[in-house]
Amino acid sequence: MSDAPVRSGRRARGGGGAARRAERTAVSIETAKYIERNIPNYEVLNEEALQVIEANAETVLAEIGVNFVDNPAALERWKAAGAEVDGERVRIPRGLARKLCETAPSTFTQHARNPERNVVIGGDSLVLAPVYGPPFVRDAEGGRRYATIADFEKFVKLGYMSKWLHHSGGTVCEPTDIAVNKRHLDMLLAHMVYSDKPFMGAVTEPVRAQDSVEMCEILFGKEFVQENTVMTSLININSPLTFDSTMMGALEVYAANNQACIISPFIVGGAMAPVSVAGTLTQTLAEVLAGVAYSQLVRPGAPVIFGTMVTSIDMNSGAPTFGTPEAEHITYGAGQLARRMGLPYRSAGSFCGSKLPDAQAGYETGSSLKMGLLSGVNFMLHACGWLEGGMVASFEKFVMDADQLGTLHHFARGVDMSENGQAMDAIAEVGPGGHYLGCAHTQANFKTAFWRTDLLDYKPFETWDEEGARDTQTLATARVKKMLETYQQPALDPEIEARLRAYVADKKASMPDAFG
């Protein structure tokens, strides 16, 4: 079973009613295995459309080209590979970028410090990671406010305890109370100490990527890091068609160290890409082809992911919108393009434009999460906690979304066509006018047959009403509180933890604070 729970640590011993009650009321610390799909993908583009888009992307690379800004070494690499370099503009002859991409692996394993948490990225897998980047947090009690490192640590703990979340993520929120040039150290330390799931490295400066590698060398051992992928980091492309030296510098560090990168156009359709789906897909493909090819120029075989981050712009207000059908077309189409390149695919997430974890958030997020599953996404960043167009990490929405991720696990199982699944004996046993609740087949299967929420309300109206007529946010507030109260840190060698803390302290002492 692809989503069989893997238990974290040891179970408390002891028997009797008290122990069983404690188990029933305990917050789960199980983690499901990453999803392995037993279902087809949904494909919105036909073969002809795919070929047109692929040919157009080659035309964009060959005739318009891409800019590699402030990066003479990159221009040299491109020149040596056969591209035409004119100032910062790189024009890539038809077929060259796709050819260079061939050395990128179609699947790779990202290791976690707890080997049971290792994830496979690519093929039929889907790995779920939390929201990335919000400067604000929100909860029902405290409202919307700037994020701090204390908030960050809470999110890491919630992620660790979320059964359907496989990955601890990266900048789950921006710890704005720590200097910009130092906060990556505290964020990495939190992921390493408070969780045992895999995580992401810093990308905001090449030197911070190097710090990330060095901290991983403490956590995993130097040799292990050189031989294995232990970070997957997010490299955004400055759409349209621009690769800046900060992000490329981080990519260079990670690729050189065999660490994985998501190479991801960040697109608000109508602003950074054409206002049409086919045009946006063409530009996206051109950008990913150039970015992935460049990663392979740095180190052939470096693990990379075909990334797509799509929203469309509301032409009345200029605001980005989420959960819209055009963004869905792009997400489905980009998945097809990624599979044709044989690359792992990153897209979708708990996207919504809503300011609150309300019905709008539910509609937009529910649609986006399911789309991520059906479009063949292999790495879903932002899979929980996203609010207000990504400006806010919401505590309540984090646990609401994390609960919904269970539906993706169950859907991905596909349909059981075994004899037990066919249930012909049950149909014969019950017969016309009968009832299945008591039949043998139901008794044997009911515990595992249906996905069940850990959060949403299924109670009879009267019970629900007597218990305070709570809405989803109110239920989620209680769940966040309970999870944080019952959180227990996963075991970590005290010597390694001490070395990590010393590394962070030394680094922070070695430079003045920089803000902004």
Next chain:
Amino acid sequence: MSDAPVRSGRRARGGGGAARRAERTAVSIETAKYIERNIPNYEVLNEEALQVIEANAETVLAEIGVNFVDNPAALERWKAAGAEVDGERVRIPRGLARKLCETAPSTFTQHARNPERNVVIGGDSLVLAPVYGPPFVRDAEGGRRYATIADFEKFVKLGYMSKWLHHSGGTVCEPTDIAVNKRHLDMLLAHMVYSDKPFMGAVTEPVRAQDSVEMCEILFGKEFVQENTVMTSLININSPLTFDSTMMGALEVYAANNQACIISPFIVGGAMAPVSVAGTLTQTLAEVLAGVAYSQLVRPGAPVIFGTMVTSIDMNSGAPTFGTPEAEHITYGAGQLARRMGLPYRSAGSFCGSKLPDAQAGYETGSSLKMGLLSGVNFMLHACGWLEGGMVASFEKFVMDADQLGTLHHFARGVDMSENGQAMDAIAEVGPGGHYLGCAHTQANFKTAFWRTDLLDYKPFETWDEEGARDTQTLATARVKKMLETYQQPALDPEIEARLRAYVADKKASMPDAFG
């Protein structure tokens, strides 16, 4: 364009700024054409699984059979057709039911009194109709309460004014203030007078189906009704495998009059069907085969729809659950089975178990609506307004869902691969590092490029906060109020209206009130 708006009635004449302002602030009374898909369906079952389920369904019909209860005429019809009749049990030899189903049309047109509102049901079409059957209504101001005919009329008006809703539905809520044996008359009158969209007939007694036909003969003319389908009505099967005489009696009336029926197992998985997906699909297919075959015994060629209404049971509380992955598997699979029979397909809807139009409602409904589109549903009952497992028709959720239905229209358009859609000129014009907002392609296309909500919040945080930090329900309350305030009755020949009202008054006077 399949979803080009069709304007209702005449536009007010007049020019100048005041007229333009009035137009901008007016609640739209456009109605989109029913959806014609330009996208593939999603298919969760492979060919082998489909064949297993089809063979198993034939086994169920041949070896277990179905019950036709209190219906000697039906038993006679089955016997004459070659089935083995034993008491009320009808065993149908392999292949016979499927053979009988062949005379049912794959596509039919349901006529509306306004021909611009006619809908095609079958093929690539998707027709959207509101919630059906709740005894309660809810809104933010009045809370949860028994539904009345006044509520019913409000829902018909909201449906008439909802741009993305093609159909006025049937029992949008139960008018519990009117006697059970009379309320169908008031409901039909409301659909006929307050809307010009197509509607459904009564099924709770055969005589009420006959009343429905007679009222349609007043509205459309007697000859027109005999030659055209003007009602699509909901015939539920008493799963497992039981056809009661009330529902079959209504089916007999409608089929004899060439009126359409949805033949629909109503299944709570684990209670009325096996706890497994494949088992539920087998039973569903057996039931639909028997029901559709029976409709063709009554009148070969009578229009019918392959219906599936699926929820699963929460094995902890016994409550029905919605938006679950197992129900989605069944919905996708049943769509495949329906297409293999060449029948129109009914399933999905704005399903949720939530008591409030909150995030839970959004997650569950968003997922279910999108699934309805991708599973090839042709007639989606319950497409808006469903709350609390169908116990409640929610005013706010009605307009929230109705707004979301716009996303289905836009998604169904598919990807525009025209030269304009490819946007190569735009990519060349903007180039690396540029911006698309001002480019010619964006200017020419932005108005129609992206779906835009009429309800949800896309505003900047500060604006939203100053305007009262409203959640989705609060925005919806305001929209309901505004729509009802600006509602205008579509024109209807006063003589026809008078005859309809006289028919209803006479019928009601002819019998005592019956409640319960």
